[in-house]
Amino acid sequence: MACSSVKMASKSGCAQGQGDVLEDWTDANRKAWEIEQAWSLLEQSSPTVYAMRNGWRQQRYEQQGGRCLYCRQHLIRSEALAKIPNSLTLDHVIPLAKGGPDTFDNTVAACHACNQAKGMLDLGEFSTHPIRLQRLTAANTPPERLSADEKSPYYSKAALDREVRVFFNERERFDVHEYSVTEKWILVPAGKSKNRFGQPLLIKLWGHIRVQYPSELDDLLRAGALDFPPMSAASLEQGG
Template identity: 40%
Template structure:
C-alpha cells in the first residue's frame, strides 16, 4: 500500500472511531437545512445537487461534510458541517477548506461541471455531439441575443450554425447558415 492510500486508510479509521452512531437523524436534518441555506448547491464546487436525483450528473448526491475534519479534531456539530456533493466530499478527505480550494481536482470539477463545452453540436453524427450535455439544456447567445434553434456553436471561434428554414440537403440534413459574433453559452440550470 503506497503512502497516500495508507494515509487515507488511517484517516478513515480515525473518522470511523470518532463517529457517533446515535446522530443519523440529526445529520439528515442538518443536510436538509444546509441544502435550503445553500440553495441546493455544493459548498465547494457550486454544482446544483438536485441534478443527482434527476440523473443528469454523476457524483452530485448531497452529503454532509465536516468543514474541520473529524480526523483533525473537528466537532460533529451542525455549525461544523456543510452540504457538499459526493465527489467533493470524497476528494476533500481530511483537508481544510483553504487547502482543498487550491487542489487541481476542485479546479477541474468547477470547469467541467459549471462550464458548457467550447464547441457542441446537436447532430448525432458529429464528433462534437454530447447527448448528456444537450439534455442538461444550454442557452446560446450571439451578440447578447439568445438563439433557440442552434445546430452547432463554437464559443472560442465566435460562430453559431442555424437551420436555414425547412431546406434539407440530399442526405436529409438541414441546410445551415453560419453567424459570427461574440458567443456566450451557459447551462440552463446555472
C-alpha cells in the first residue's frame, strides 16, 4: 500500500484525489483516536465511569451472543491492556467525537479491529468498510467441507451449531450428512435403507453446492435483542 502513509504519499506522487480522501480519513481518525484516548484515561482514572462502561460492555456482550455486532466474529474477553483483533470493546454507534451520547443505547459490543477501523465513521459509512466486509466474510463462511459424523476429520461442532444451510443445485437440502463445496458433492441417505449397523445408507450426489450460515444479524434484529436506534440497524443491514 504505497499511499497508506498520507503525508508522504502526497509528496511522492500518489493521485491527488486519493491523497485528499486519505488525508481527510486519517485526520478524522486521529481525532477520534485522541478522543478515545481521553475517554479511556477518564475510564482508568474514574472507577465510577469504568464500572458503568464495563457493565454496558458485559451486557452488550451477552445480548449479542459474544459476537461483534459489525463483523459477527467471536469476541474475547480480556482485561489485558494489549488488545488483539478479537478483543471485546465497547463501541459508540454514533461516535462521541460526532456528538453521540455516552449512553447504553448508543453502544454495542465490537471487536477491537472493527472499533479501530470505524473511528469517526457512522454506521452507514462503516457498513461498507473493507475491514468490516473482510471480517464479516471470514466469520460468515461455513467450512469448505463438513461432516455431521463425529468421527470424521471434517466434523465441526461449532459450524454445525450454527446450522449450515446446504443448497444442492440451488435447492436447499435438509438431509445432508456431509458435503464438499470444491469437490461438488453431498452425502445423503438413500431412502429408508439401513446398513447392518442400523445406520442409513448414504449415497453421493454430484452437483453445484452452495453453503451459508443463516443471517444472524437478521435474527437478532427480528427478536428485538438489539435496542439501539432503528435507523442504525437499517443502515447496517444494507451494508451486510
